[in-house]
Amino acid sequence: MARLLGILVAAIAVTFGANWLLDSFVDEYVVRIINLCGISIILAVSLNVINGLCGQFSLGHAGFMAIGAYVSAYFTTTLRYFDEAATKYVAIEPMFASEWGFVPALLAGGLVAAAAGAVVGIPTLRLKGDYLAIATLGFGEIVTIMITNFEKVGGANGLPGLPPYSNTFWIFSFVVLVIMLSWTLQRSTFGRALIAIRENELAAEVMGIPASRLKVMAFIYGAFFAGVAGGLLGHLLQTISPATFNFMKSIEVVVMLVLGGLGSMTGAVVGAIVLTALPEALRDVESGLGLPGIRMVVYSLVLILLMIFRPQGIFGQKELSLKLLARLLPGKKGDK
Amino acid sequence: MLPLLDSGVTFEAILQQVANGVAKGSVYALIAVGYTMVYGVLQLINFAHGEVYMLGAYFSYYPAKWLGYLPEGSEKPKVPLLVIGGLFVGSMAACAAIGMLIERLAYRPLRNSSRLAALITAIGVSLLLQNGGQMLFGADPKGFPQFVEQESVNLGPVALANTKIVIIAVAAVMMTGLHLFVQKTKPGAAMRACSFDMRTARLMGINVDRTIALTFAMGSAMAAVGGVLVAMDQPRLTPLMGLLMGLKAFVAAVLGGIGSIPGAALGGLLLGVAESVVGTWSTTYSEAVAFVILILVLLVKPSGLLGKSGREKV
Amino acid sequence: MTALLETSDLTIRFGGLTAVDTFNLSIQEGELFGLIGPNGAGKTTVFNMLTGVYLPSEGTVHFREKLINGRNPVQVARMGISRTFQNIRLFDELSVLENAMTGAHQHSKLTIFDSLFRTPRHFREEQRQRDRAYELLEFMGLEDRAGLPAKQLPYGHRRKLEIARALATEPKLICLDEPAAGMNTGEKAELSALIRKIRDELNVTVLVIEHDMKLVMGICEKIQVLDYGKTIALGTPGEIQNDPKVIEAYLGGD
Numbered sequence: 001m002a003r004l005l006g007i008l009v010a011a012i013a014v015t016f017g018a019n020w021l022l023d024s025f026v027d028e029y030v031v032r033i034i035n036l037c038g039i040s041i042i043l044a045v046s047l048n049v050i051n052g053l054c055g056q057f058s059l060g061h062a063g064f065m066a067i068g069a070y071v072s073a074y075f076t077t078t079l080r081y082f083d084e085a086a087t088k089y090v091a092i093e094p095m096f097a098s099e100w101g102f103v104p105a106l107l108a109g110g111l112v113a114a115a116a117g118a119v120v121g122i123p124t125l126r127l128k129g130d131y132l133a134i135a136t137l138g139f140g141e142i143v144t145i146m147i148t149n150f151e152k153v154g155g156a157n158g159l160p161g162l163p164p165y166s167n168t169f170w171i172f173s174f175v176v177l178v179i180m181l182s183w184t185l186q187r188s189t190f191g192r193a194l195i196a197i198r199e200n201e202l203a204a205e206v207m208g209i210p211a212s213r214l215k216v217m218a219f220i221y222g223a224f225f226a227g228v229a230g231g232l233l234g235h236l237l238q239t240i241s242p243a244t245f246n247f248m249k250s251i252e253v254v255v256m257l258v259l260g261g262l263g264s265m266t267g268a269v270v271g272a273i274v275l276t277a278l279p280e281a282l283r284d285v286e287s288g289l290g291l292p293g294i295r296m297v298v299y300s301l302v303l304i305l306l307m308i309f310r311p312q313g314i315f316g317q318k319e320l321s322l323k324l325l326a327r328l329l330p331g332k333k334g335d336k
Numbered sequence: 337m338l339p340l341l342d343s344g345v346t347f348e349a350i351l352q353q354v355a356n357g358v359a360k361g362s363v364y365a366l367i368a369v370g371y372t373m374v375y376g377v378l379q380l381i382n383f384a385h386g387e388v389y390m391l392g393a394y395f396s397y398y399p400a401k402w403l404g405y406l407p408e409g410s411e412k413p414k415v416p417l418l419v420i421g422g423l424f425v426g427s428m429a430a431c432a433a434i435g436m437l438i439e440r441l442a443y444r445p446l447r448n449s450s451r452l453a454a455l456i457t458a459i460g461v462s463l464l465l466q467n468g469g470q471m472l473f474g475a476d477p478k479g480f481p482q483f484v485e486q487e488s489v490n491l492g493p494v495a496l497a498n499t500k501i502v503i504i505a506v507a508a509v510m511m512t513g514l515h516l517f518v519q520k521t522k523p524g525a526a527m528r529a530c531s532f533d534m535r536t537a538r539l540m541g542i543n544v545d546r547t548i549a550l551t552f553a554m555g556s557a558m559a560a561v562g563g564v565l566v567a568m569d570q571p572r573l574t575p576l577m578g579l580l581m582g583l584k585a586f587v588a589a590v591l592g593g594i595g596s597i598p599g600a601a602l603g604g605l606l607l608g609v610a611e612s613v614v615g616t617w618s619t620t621y622s623e624a625v626a627f628v629i630l631i632l633v634l635l636v637k638p639s640g641l642l643g644k645s646g647r648e649k650v
Numbered sequence: 651m652t653a654l655l656e657t658s659d660l661t662i663r664f665g666g667l668t669a670v671d672t673f674n675l676s677i678q679e680g681e682l683f684g685l686i687g688p689n690g691a692g693k694t695t696v697f698n699m700l701t702g703v704y705l706p707s708e709g710t711v712h713f714r715e716k717l718i719n720g721r722n723p724v725q726v727a728r729m730g731i732s733r734t735f736q737n738i739r740l741f742d743e744l745s746v747l748e749n750a751m752t753g754a755h756q757h758s759k760l761t762i763f764d765s766l767f768r769t770p771r772h773f774r775e776e777q778r779q780r781d782r783a784y785e786l787l788e789f790m791g792l793e794d795r796a797g798l799p800a801k802q803l804p805y806g807h808r809r810k811l812e813i814a815r816a817l818a819t820e821p822k823l824i825c826l827d828e829p830a831a832g833m834n835t836g837e838k839a840e841l842s843a844l845i846r847k848i849r850d851e852l853n854v855t856v857l858v859i860e861h862d863m864k865l866v867m868g869i870c871e872k873i874q875v876l877d878y879g880k881t882i883a884l885g886t887p888g889e890i891q892n893d894p895k896v897i898e899a900y901l902g903g904d
């Protein structure tokens with residue numbers, strides 16, 4: 001545990017330094033993409049615990065994000081809305097009005113999302129495979145529809161004016177946290193139990209592994225970090241709306257996982273970076289070619305071809321390590 | 337939150353919504369059969385099916401526009417019934433071809449890999465058609481030429497637009513026709529055999545590949561009918577129109593019992609009516625009805641109203 | 651003395667088919683018990699009812715005088731019944747050692763936070779599982795392959811790994827479903843010895859389904875014969891071999 005704490009402190013210190021460097025010397029646009037990559041990593045690594053390790057195919061991650069984003073915004077943002085009864089606009093001052101309130105607000109968002117994760121996890125006890133996928137997708141849609149109906153947070157028009165608290169430091173502190181915790185989870189008796197459930201649920205249960213409880217746990221864990229990521233994204237974009245978290249967003253995260261290799265945490269990290277940075281890079285290509293929309297067409301084609309020719313993703317279920325990298329690099333085999 | 341019953345909604349108003357719901361549900365039913373037939377045979381949620389419906393609408397929009405019946409004209413053009421029929425047939429044929437093409441290129445190579453891979457591919461095809469559609473057709477909504485003047489027809493306690501009556505009638509005829517085809521003809525029997533047990537069907541000399549292609553073709557043609565009907569009723573075509581429609585139609589298929597054609601019809605109608613009735617109070621909440629129904633059905637009776645349930649052998 | 655496992659008029663129907671019909675079974679602690687019968691007789695279905703996988707239509711199962719009906723597989727496993735599967739169900743992506751370790755998971759008292767934050771308890775538990783799993787791999791003669799992914803294991807070894815994994819749950823009763831299927835003569839002889847050792851050295855009661863008559867007759871002290879879901883004979887190997895009804899069932903069956 002002491003070692004773990006050491007790594008954590010060191011990593012956060014590095015993040016702090018990196019934040020300062022980026023802010024001082026690097027182009028704002030690039031910093032923004034780096035920050036978006038960080039949020040994607042949190043999403044992909046947390047979804048990997050549900051979809052990759054535990055094998056429960058969830059398409060509801062955006063729903064958890066939405067909950068996290070709105071709950072955290074509720075604590076940090078001035079809400080202005082039209083009060084029907086008083087027939088006038090009113091404003092509610094935020095509960096946490098300073099930057100010190102950011103982390104508590106994020107955690108609150110994560111916790112409410114985790115509670116939702118428990119609720120969504122329960123249907124998974126009865127549903128498998130594509131039925132589960134559709135049910136979780138339905139959950140995500142229900143969340144956005146509820147928000148659309150919630151006028152205090154702006155309804156369909158969205159909620160503007162979130163304070164710009166998200167920065168590289170906070171985002172990457174959570175990146176470090178989610179990677180470390182997912183790693184320790186994966187390499188423990190619980191990680192093995194989750195994989196056992198994925199590989200053969202009946203055999204796992206007959207071995208006394210409480211599959212139902214662990215599946216719900218995986219959902220709670222994944223939902224918590226999705227909620228935090230939602231909060232981080234909200235305070236980065238500064239405006240959120242139900243459409244920010246529609247089911248395309250869930251699919252994006254799934255595609256990140258699939259690209260990296262479902263079940264591989266490092267794969268999830270790589271997938272998240274590639275699929276966040278690449279579309280941004282392609283934006284220039286797109287306007288250069290004068291073919292607006294080609295970017296997304298290519299994106300979907302790549303997804304289809306990937307599934308047909310390499311359904312296991314880039315890394316399969318392996319973790320990227322120096323050893324694997326050495327093996328993949330050409331000309332290095334058997335060198336002494 | 338949800339305004340309750342005392343908000344002055346009359347019984348007549350609800351009856352009217354039921355009638356509207358039947359029309360809406362007829363379209364769900366037309367699309368739901370495609371999901372149900374494909375799932376019955378391949379155990380695949382053909383995510384791209386909603387996009388086939390979208391294409392069905394566009395495939396009738398362009399010829400209609402080309403024929404010169406533009407909505408801007410102040411005089412309502414007189415359109416021979418034959419031309420309208422032609423639009424339907426043309427769109428059905430084009431969608432059938434697209435459906436078979438999708439199956440051949442994207443799904444067949446994956447028939448022996450994991451169901452997850454197939455599901456993700458289906459999502460990919462759906463995205464491809466949405467984004468391709470946005471490039472080809474443009475993202476702006478298109479108005480369909482008004483062939484028939486919309487007028488309200490009184491049917492006892494309720495009034496229904498003539499286009500909605502056409503929707504209900506056409507859907508009823510098509511669904512009945514499909515049901516008879518599957519139950520009474522030889523290719524229909526092959527479809528049933530494949531969905532019962534594909535391996536045995538193959539051993540019995542059924543051409544499985546051809547039967548699957550036929551399943552896709554027929555499902556897609558039915559979706560095309562839905563697309564053209566909706567385009568004529570509510571002329572507002574967008575490349576994303578298939579997304580929510582497809583999801584809801586899938587819910588209808590699950591509600592009715594996946595694999596069952598009468599189930600798709602029943603599920604479609606029930607969903608349409610439920611949405612419309614809830615819509616009397618809140619239109620946004622009516623959008624949530626489908627998903628609430630979905631989760632409830634999956635929890636209470638995953639095999640749906642008319643589906644068969646089976647126990648996994650160990 | 652009361653029996654370790656006792657079923658009373660156990661019956662299960664699938665639609666119109668009565669797969670197991672008023673089945674009575676009584677196993678004493680420390681017995682090596684055989685359950686045989688032609689294909690489709692209902693043997694695996696009996697296992698499924700004993701382990702909470704299927705809910706019986708009628709009748710009861712008692713294990714150490716506690717009722718099993720209505721409990722789910724996890725609860726049954728925790729009561730001390732473990733099993734292997736006729737169609738092997740290993741966790742393919744885990745290593746051989748990790749497969750065996752999953753059997754020991756249920757006895758851990760860790761919370762998820764112990765593992766997430768790597769408390770000393772976490773390391774102690776990992777060590778305990780690893781040691782126990784390794785012992786059982788040694789017991790089954792699989793220790794050389796501990797690091798191999800389970801999917802790369804040859805067929806005969808896969809069946810043995812399933813047994814090791816089941817033993818890692820520390821059961822009182824282990825149910826083996828056709829453990830010798832697909833093995834050659836040499837492997838079968840070795841397996842016979844292992845099954846005896848499971849009973850004699852680990853003190854686990856054994857219930858075994860097996861089609862190989864030589865193996866069953868060689869190791870079991872008592873054998874019950876099922877045909878079309880009904881018991882047609884019960885006795886020592888010698889009695890079973892000479893029972894005309896058993897001979898009839900096997901000859902008439904095919």
Ligand SMILES: Nc1ncnc2c1ncn2[C@@H]1O[C@H](COP(=O)(O)OP(=O)(O)OP(=O)(O)O)[C@@H](O)[C@H]1O
Nearest residue numbers: 647648649664669688689690691692693694695696
């Ligand atoms: N889940 C189920 N649904 C329907 N029928 C089933 C189910 N499980 C078993 N059966 C039927 O019950 C009967 C007994 O099957 P069981 O697998 O128990 O036989 P068995 O004695 O183990 O045969 P074998 O030696 O071939 O393994 C068979 O007719 C089988 O088809």
Ligand SMILES: [Mg+2]
Nearest residue numbers: 693694695736
């Ligand atoms: Mg059997």
